[in-house]
Each structure stands twice: as C-alpha cells, then as structure tokens.
Amino acid sequence: MNNVLNIARCEWRRIFLSPLAWAVLAVVQFISGFVFINLLVQFAAAAESGGEMGVSDYIGGSLYGFATVLLLLIMPLMTMRLFAEERKTGSITLLFSAPVSLTEIVLGKFVGVLGFIVVVVLLMALMPLSLAW
Numbered sequence: 001m002n003n004v005l006n007i008a009r010c011e012w013r014r015i016f017l018s019p020l021a022w023a024v025l026a027v028v029q030f031i032s033g034f035v036f037i038n039l040l041v042q043f044a045a046a047a048e049s050g051g052e053m054g055v056s057d058y059i060g061g062s063l064y065g066f067a068t069v070l071l072l073l074i075m076p077l078m079t080m081r082l083f084a085e086e087r088k089t090g091s092i093t094l095l096f097s098a099p100v101s102l103t104e105i106v107l108g109k110f111v112g113v114l115g116f117i118v119v120v121v122l123l124m125a126l127m128p129l130s131l132a133w
Contacts, residue, residue, distance in 0.1 A: 005111070008111035009112070012116070014085075016116075029123060031070060059128055063128060074120070
C-alpha cells in the first residue's frame, strides 16, 4: 500500500506540474460555469411562469448530469497520457525495474488521476454550493 501511495503522490505532482492539467481545469470550469449560468437563467424563467421545482433540484441535477458527459471526455485525455508520458521520458524502464508489482503501478497511477478528478468535481460543486446562502 505504501508503494501505491508513493506512485500516486508522484503522479499527482506530475499531473499538476504539466500545463495540460491546468488547461483542462480551466476549460472544465469555463464550460460548467457557462452551463451553470444558463441553468440559472432557465430556472428564473421557469419560476416566473409558476414552476414548482426547487433550485437545487433543477440546477444541481442538471449541472451534474452535464458534468458526467464532460468527465467522460476528460477521463481518456488524462489517463491515456499516463504511460505514454513515462515512455516518452524514458522513465518507464526505471518504474518497471523498481521493486513494485505491475498492479501497484497501475493502482498508484489510478489513485493519482482519481485525485485530479476529485479536484475537478469539488470545483464543480462550488457552483451549486454558492446558491446555499
């Protein structure tokens, strides 16, 4: 388990040192912010016409419904570069010669990318949470 966490920490650091991660975060926040604002406008129009749906049901459900499609596009982009970047830099031979199993390598890389996805989801959660007060 210690090897998995060490690999995940290195992968986490490598993800956030690359400009791709920051670009993905910026694009995701821009797109989800645009969808969030449009949902607010649609909710305001529906509330004027006598709609009975609550703001959290309408906006939260719709935003996270859209976020699933957005994450389906992001996940291959982030995961396909994991071993390709190792191969490009030549550090894959070092990784395979380390005293860790292939399962620990894959789990470590998975946990590292999962941490990035958690950051993306947490940043998306801030939009509906802004309506709480």
